[in-house]
Amino acid sequence: MGLDRSWGWGLLCSDMEDNLFTRAHEAELEKSAPLAHRTRPRTLDEFVGQEHIVGPGRLLRRAIQADQLSSLIFYGPPGTGKTTLAMVIAGSTRCHFITINAVLAGVAQIREAVKDALARSRARGQRTTLFVDEVHRWNKAQQDALLPHVEKGTIILIGATTENPYFEVNKALVSRSRIFQLRPLTTDNLRRVAHQALADVDRGYGGLDVRVDDDALDHLVDVANGDARSVLNALELAVETTLPDAAGVIRVDLPVAEESIQRRAVLYDKEGDVHYDTISAFIKSVRGSDPDAALYWMAKMIYAGEDPRFIFRRMAILATEDVGMADPDAARVVASCWEIFERIGMPEGRFPLAQAALYISTCPKSNSAFAFFDALKTVRTESESDVPNHLKDASRDKEGFGHGKGYLYPHAYRDHWVAQQYLPDGLQGRMFYEPSDQGYEADIRVQVARRREAQLAAMVETTGPLPEVLTTGPVDRARDAWLQRAVAGAGRTLAQLRDRLFEQVPLQRHHLVLDLNAGSGLLTWEGVRATPEGGVWAQTADPRAGQSLEQQSERLPELERVSVLLGPAVDLPALLAARGEADVRFDHIIGRNPFTAEVATGPVREGFARLLGILPELLLPGGRIHLVQVIPRRNQRLYDLVPWNDVDGGPSLVDRVREAEESLYADPDDPLVSWDAADLTAAVDQSGLSDAAVRVEPGREPRRFTEHHLGRWFAGGDDSGDRATYAARLRAAGLTDPEVLRVSGLYRRHLADRVVDWATSQAHVTARF
Numbered sequence: 200m201g202l203d204r205s206w207g208w209g210l211l212c213s214d215m216e217d218n219l220f221t222r223a224h225e226a227e228l229e230k231s232a233p234l235a236h237r238t239r240p241r242t243l244d245e246f247v248g249q250e251h252i253v254g255p256g257r258l259l260r261r262a263i264q265a266d267q268l269s270s271l272i273f274y275g276p277p278g279t280g281k282t283t284l285a286m287v288i289a290g291s292t293r294c295h296f297i298t299i300n301a302v303l304a305g306v307a308q309i310r311e312a313v314k315d316a317l318a319r320s321r322a323r324g325q326r327t328t329l330f331v332d333e334v335h336r337w338n339k340a341q342q343d344a345l346l347p348h349v350e351k352g353t354i355i356l357i358g359a360t361t362e363n364p365y366f367e368v369n370k371a372l373v374s375r376s377r378i379f380q381l382r383p384l385t386t387d388n389l390r391r392v393a394h395q396a397l398a399d400v401d402r403g404y405g406g407l408d409v410r411v412d413d414d415a416l417d418h419l420v421d422v423a424n425g426d427a428r429s430v431l432n433a434l435e436l437a438v439e440t441t442l443p444d445a446a447g448v449i450r451v452d453l454p455v456a457e458e459s460i461q462r463r464a465v466l467y468d469k470e471g472d473v474h475y476d477t478i479s480a481f482i483k484s485v486r487g488s489d490p491d492a493a494l495y496w497m498a499k500m501i502y503a504g505e506d507p508r509f510i511f512r513r514m515a516i517l518a519t520e521d522v523g524m525a526d527p528d529a530a531r532v533v534a535s536c537w538e539i540f541e542r543i544g545m546p547e548g549r550f551p552l553a554q555a556a557l558y559i560s561t562c563p564k565s566n567s568a569f570a571f572f573d574a575l576k577t578v579r580t581e582s583e584s585d586v587p588n589h590l591k592d593a594s595r596d597k598e599g600f601g602h603g604k605g606y607l608y609p610h611a612y613r614d615h616w617v618a619q620q621y622l623p624d625g626l627q628g629r630m631f632y633e634p635s636d637q638g639y640e641a642d643i644r645v646q647v648a649r650r651r652e653a654q655l656a657a658m659v660e661t662t663g664p665l666p667e668v669l670t671t672g673p674v675d676r677a678r679d680a681w682l683q684r685a686v687a688g689a690g691r692t693l694a695q696l697r698d699r700l701f702e703q704v705p706l707q708r709h710h711l712v713l714d715l716n717a718g719s720g721l722l723t724w725e726g727v728r729a730t731p732e733g734g735v736w737a738q739t740a741d742p743r744a745g746q747s748l749e750q751q752s753e754r755l756p757e758l759e760r761v762s763v764l765l766g767p768a769v770d771l772p773a774l775l776a777a778r779g780e781a782d783v784r785f786d787h788i789i790g791r792n793p794f795t796a797e798v799a800t801g802p803v804r805e806g807f808a809r810l811l812g813i814l815p816e817l818l819l820p821g822g823r824i825h826l827v828q829v830i831p832r833r834n835q836r837l838y839d840l841v842p843w844n845d846v847d848g849g850p851s852l853v854d855r856v857r858e859a860e861e862s863l864y865a866d867p868d869d870p871l872v873s874w875d876a877a878d879l880t881a882a883v884d885q886s887g888l889s890d891a892a893v894r895v896e897p898g899r900e901p902r903r904f905t906e907h908h909l910g911r912w913f914a915g916g917d918d919s920g921d922r923a924t925y926a927a928r929l930r931a932a933g934l935t936d937p938e939v940l941r942v943s944g945l946y947r948r949h950l951a952d953r954v955v956d957w958a959t960s961q962a963h964v965t966a967r968f
Contacts, residue, residue, distance in 0.1 A: 232437035235428045237402040238395065239283050241290050244665045247395070249280055251377045259379060266292050268328070270349055270356040272291040272364050272373070275381030276473075278426030284381075293318050294328040294355065301336040306344045313348050320353070323765040327354055334358035335353045335367035342369040352467035383425025390420055391426045395433055403933035409438055409449045415456035422460045433460035469752030474505075478513060485514070486521045488559040497556050507545070507552055511537040514555050519962045525565035525638035529561055563638030570632040577626070584623030621878050684791070696791075696827065696961075697721050701729070703965070704787055704825050708732045711783065713817065715768050715826065718744050720751060722789050723761055724811075731759065734786070738764040739770060740796055768793055769809045771817060788828045794879070795871075803874040804857040807882035815888060825887065826964040828879065832893070833960035834871045841949045852934075856942060859932035863925075876962050889964035895962050904950045912941040 231282035273281040289296040316327035423430035437459040522529040536551035591602035717737035797806035912925035
């Protein structure tokens with residue numbers, strides 16, 4: 200028994216001796232540790248910065264003080280307090296605290312920590328908190344090994360990372376953790392950190408007479424760039440390498456401070472968020488034509504050690520994607536600068552880097568090369584189109600199949616160009632490339648448009664009328680209108696009209712908007728973009744337009760889809776009620792040509808009054824109306840578009856044609872033209888709406904007339920559908936058939952397949968409820 204006691208006492212003494220030596224060794228290590236480690240805050244009151252997450256009353260502070268933590272991930276740049284905050288939690292919690300570094304630890308260490316956590320939970324009911332520094336360094340398998348234990352609550356995870364956890368940390372871990380983003384410390388924060396270290400007797404330099412000049416401290420704080428560790432390391436170097444003077448004072452002046460921290464700390468990781476954020480800022484600065492910002496972000500990348508070839512690659516993409524055809528030389532300049540860089544290397548290679556960046560930042564911009572992706576989408580989604588016969592390879596089967604027959608060799612013609620069909624038959628009129636009005640493209644824009652028009656005319660001339668214009672009637676008029684927009688750019692005019700209208704309609708994100716006579720959705724989709732938290736209702740009486748709007752709307756999230764109201768505008772209350780939306784009222788009612796359908800069904804003023812009468816009951820108090828209505832009576836006259844000295848008949852013929860055409864616009868029985876702005880103004884004045892006004896705005900737009908248009912105007916009969924033809928009006932004015940034939944020839948010579956400057960007039964109706 201004595202031997203047993205002696206042996207046990209010896210073991211106890213040995214353990215006590217080991218503990219004493221361990222504590223002494225740890226104390227010695229603590230004294231020799233860097234200043235940033237020695238002065239690490241131990242409590243929340245000592246912690247500096249990050250008031251947005253640990254300030255008084257903040258969630259994280261309350262959770263730490265109440266020892267009610269769930270799993271956390273701290274995300275932020277180096278030196279902002281991620282590890283320090285974890286150590287503060289370790290000192291504040293009753294949980295067992297385990298610290299590991301993801302660079303050094305693997306699955307075995309995770310299992311050991313979990314085993315220890317389970318043992319403590321069973322034996323003492325004590326929770327375990329596992330702090331993983333640089334958690335983003337773990338691979339997916341290592342993170343997955345931890346996941347079930349975090350999910351069960353066996354372990355409370357606190358992770359620290361400089362990388363965006365939404366990209367670098369397992370999504371399941373992220374979903375089970377609260378993420379707190381730490382920001383770079385402010386200059387005031389860094390000064391406070393430095394003053395705390397200088398004043399701390401036990402862990403800092405409070406036991407020494409250290410005096411830091413204001414300009415020296417300003418330099419340390421400025422160059423540290425928000426990193427507390429950086430400013431403490433520089434302060435330590437300055438103090439430890441400066442001898443005290445005769446009075447025992449260690450003085451840190453500006454020269455000493457400059458030697459202690461000579462290079463600004465720049466947050467940059469070639470594989471991390473800051474890398475992608477910085478190159479994104481560079482790209483957007485170049486695209487936005489800001490050479491100063493482009494140079495700054497490029498300098499930051501070079502300063503941080505980015506490979507210049509990576510930057511040149513991005514500039515080569517910018518030169519073709521964002522500069523493109525506005526300045527075709529941009530690609531050549533970037534390529535040349537890149538080649539020079541490869542020959543001379545760094546540091547002189549910074550000159551070609553700067554030249555390339557400045558060139559593409561200051562030259563005109565165009566992203567018209569995206570037209571390729573429109574063409575790619577067409578190839579991918581539309582049925583395959585056969586190569587036109589004259590474009591097929593004639594070298595193999597010209598004799599057997601006639602491939603290549605009819606091809607016109609451009610170099611055999613003036614300007615090395617000739618009008619002929621190049622697109623497949625089913626894609627005629629389709630435009631992929633739209634030159635911008637910038638730089639080189641502005642010079643070629645008219646040429647491209649003219650050649651397109653000539654190619655279309657050549658196709659019509661050689662193959663007869665297009666399939667879109669084979670027959671007459673309302674369907675074909677709509678297709679003719681499409682053809683004109685595709686060829687002559689009336690779509691641009693409509694877009695300008697849309698932009699002008701929305702400049703005057705103060706839409707807010709939460710507004711409810713009603714689009715009258717929505718048609719193709721010209722105004723509808725702009726309204727959808729402007730009111731993401733509101734909603735848009737689109738009224739149309741055309742079933743095909745309604746179906747098209749619904750199909751396009753299906754591509755939007757369900758809550759953002761357009762509510763299509765199919766029926767006449769005067770039935771809007773009933774249409775809303777049928778959807779269970781009888782109580783819906785709108786902040787804005789907009790529309791294009793909403794009165795056309797109303798005046799077509801009865802007396803003009805009654806049609807105006809019907810529509811204007813229901814609009815107030817659909818508006819919220821303070822709601823606004825902005826409608827745009829074309830006034831057909833004020834349209835361009837055809838007789839003003841042709842030179843009359845080119846036809847026999849003299850002044851008498853001109854006068855009779857003028858009289859005949861004016862009779863078209865003065866027909867009191869034709870509701871399309873039997874009214875003018877004064878009639879609309881009178882109806883608006885009588886509507887009872889507040890601040891009501893009608894403003895007439897003349898305009899001009901390019902319009903192309905096809906041979907089919909002329910054929911309809913000069914049809915042999917006296918009418919075409921419900922309205923008299925142009926030829927019938929000429930005969931009614933006294934023109935003989937030979938004279939009508941001469942007028943038809945004149946119009947065909949000067950108007951057929953040509954773009955004319957067409958005068959229009961639109962009434963803008965505005966009012967408030």
